[in-house]
Amino acid sequence: MKADPQAQRRLLDLQAIDTSLAQLAHKRKTLPEHAELDRMARELSALEDERVRVQVGVDDLDRDIARMEKDVEQVRVRAAKDQSRLDVGTGPARELQALQHELETLARRQGELEDAELELMEQRESAQGVLDEVAQRLTALREQRDEVQRRRDETLSEIGREEEFRRSGRAPLAGDLPSDLIQLYERIREQTGLGAALLRGGRCGGCRLDLSGSERARLRAAPADEVVRCEECGRIMVRTEESGL
Structure with a gap:
């Protein structure tokens, strides 16, 4: 030729x-932000899974506490009725004695339920602390991801402008050959x-x-x-x- x-x-x-x-x-393809964002995506996915798991635990505790409160309220209502009947003081002595025995049993039952409820509330407080900590980590990591995305997009824009400049010079040069x-x-x-x-x-x-x-x-x-x-x-x-x- x-x-x-x-x-x-x-x-x-x-x-x-x-x-x-x-x-x-090559620079566009191998920006360090690409790998960093991939890593952050995996971390965010794992943290979100952890948040869901902890949230399920908190929700379960809330249901247990609500059920426990209902049981305590039922015991209180029953005890109040028995106390009212006992206060009237009418009826056979045997029946009044049975009411007194039931009130004592209900009092013990109420104490046991309240102790169990208190333990559940303490567990719930601890679980909520874990949930809050995970939520804070998620928020912080999302902010970091947004900053890395901003840097990546800014660099890609610079690369795009440089590519456009180079191509604008290439076309007439190649056209003259x-x-x-x-x-x-x-x-x-x-x-x-x-x-x-x-x-x-x-x-x-x-x-x-x-x-x-x-x-x-x-x-x-x-x-x-x-x-x-x-x-x-x-x-x-x-x-x-x-x-x-």
């Missing part, structure tokens, strides 16, 4: 832009990531290998408008005064 030496040199400018775009794409040269360049770049490289001091700028003696002789003999490629990596080698041929 033939191409004006100046057009070949401009491939280096095009490659510089494409290298910058590749670096920006011969179509067959661009096609060859693009094909090589798609395969290797680098379409063209400077030949400097007898070394290919693509694979960084020194040219053999026979290769140097071949390139010295090649016309200036001949598009030459590296025998090792296949990239277009752009010859200049720095090539050392």
